Amino acid sequence: MSKIGTEDNPLRVAIVGAGPSGFYAAEHILKDGDLHAQVDLFDRLPTPFGLVRGGVAPDHPKIKSVIRVYEKTAARDGFRFFGNVKIGHDIEVEELEKLYHAIVFTVGCETDRQLGIPGEDLPGSHAATAFVGWYNAHPDYADREFDLSSERAVVIGNGNVAMDVARMLALTDHELRQTDTADHAIEALDAKQIREIVVLGRRGPVQAAFTNPEIKELGEMEDADVVVDPQEVELDPASQAFLESDEVDKTTRVNVETLKEFSEREPEGKKQRIVLRFLSSPVEIKGDGKVESIVVGRNELVEEGGTLRAKDTGEREELECGLVLRSVGYTGIPIEGVPFDEKRGLILNEGGRILDSHDAGHKTGHYTAGWIKRGPSGVIGTNKKDALETVQNLFEDVESQQLLSPENPDPVAVEDLLEEKGVRYISFEDWQAIDQAEVGRGEPHGRPRVKFVRVEEMLETVGERLAG
């Protein structure tokens, strides 16, 4: 048999997860002119693009234009998409090992980190993961309900996801109806009674994780005043010293300037208020059968291992509220047969090469990229460089021919397997039909698209196209 990666024996790669990192990995593999490679990109959903479709806020449509880049990758020779195929459920990892020389896991971090406080699971307390999935029409969250009938909602966390959910809660009906927000979310948000959205950061303005455009946007809402108590932006000596040092980055400096400017504003009397609080941690969520209030603890910052950590001062305050959105980060979900670092919530790896265990070597032919490789941080573009590192390591292993030895590398084998198992998979062409149908549904309303929410609706659309 000739070398793997030649015309007679092309490199066969399965990529699991069609988000940004899956597409960037595919692009890096397929654009190498010297290598003969074929990539099959799997996703558990019929729709590709991961969080670009199911995470990025609907009122930020420009960010989604990165999809054009992924469409170019999908048009490359050797690329195939298999949507609606969940690895570890519809196909096992062991089965992929029989069909491919290499497997790259790019499954993202699909669940939420827990706060570990009493009342966290009361009805009315939700992970931002669920709220984001719900307003973005992710099929997993189609049946979720959010009670928006109270006057106050509390968002926990100071990252960009917290900014997104606070903003989405405050958008007007008119603004929402120009976006691709799920219809069920538009209806529910239109009927909301929420007048105040309190955002709790456990550390200070200098330590906030959000970025400049996202915080500035909260100050430009059509129907919400942004409110920051001047005391909240008075910095502790260590934060002030850092801000004045050469170490400070522009993002932090501009964040603090923006928050100071907010604190000098007089509210304009808009219908809603977004109140930004710092040095405030949730201690308990209370209520009789549903969320009625949240106990907030006041923190001070203490230096520990070179960073400023939040320490409870013991001071308490109780805020009445009916909705709590916990936006304290995402974490990965293990897949059967893939070594997982439970502590970090990631696939165990070194530079994208999956390790058998903490002390053992590389699991031949198994790789990872994106959030599930490095953790749930970084913007879309961060995943391009991240996927490159993984693919460079994969190419080194092609060079030394340290790959899997599949029993059946024929491209038809996976189609046969899926048919045998009765899995109705979605090709990239099928996805384009779904895409066109969604865009068509949006056109009469001046919206970019009206998303399908249920997998069955998406499959029916493809069925209709095939029949017609």
Ligand SMILES: Cc1cc2nc3c(=O)[nH]c(=O)nc-3n(C[C@H](O)[C@H](O)[C@H](O)COP(=O)(O)OP(=O)(O)OC[C@H]3O[C@@H](n4cnc5c(N)ncnc54)[C@H](O)[C@@H]3O)c2cc1C
């Ligand atoms: C709410 C939110 C908003 C964001 N907004 C922005 C923004 O505005 N701008 C920006 O630059 N960045 C934004 N980001 C960050 C950006 O979305 C991520 O950096 C990026 O999506 C991570 O890419 P990924 O491919 O690693 O994971 P994902 O995008 O999560 O993709 C993972 C894919 O794997 C699939 N999958 C999971 N398990 C399986 C399985 N077992 N079998 C098959 N498929 C599977 C999933 O369905 C999904 O399609 C946002 C993130 C979040 C959470």
Ligand SMILES: NC(=O)c1ccc[n+]([C@@H]2O[C@H](COP(=O)([O-])OP(=O)(O)OC[C@H]3O[C@@H](n4cnc5c(N)ncnc54)[C@H](OP(=O)(O)O)[C@@H]3O)[C@@H](O)[C@H]2O)c1
């Ligand atoms: N528009 C955009 O570009 C955009 C939009 C959305 C998301 N993203 C990106 O996607 C990534 C994920 O965003 P994210 O907001 O989920 O994560 P993130 O940026 O890591 O922010 C998580 C926030 O939760 C806080 N937190 C963690 N544990 C906590 C606890 N126990 N109690 C209280 N607060 C706690 C963190 O505070 P500490 O700092 O104190 O730990 C931090 O403020 C980020 O890189 C983000 O930039 C980008």
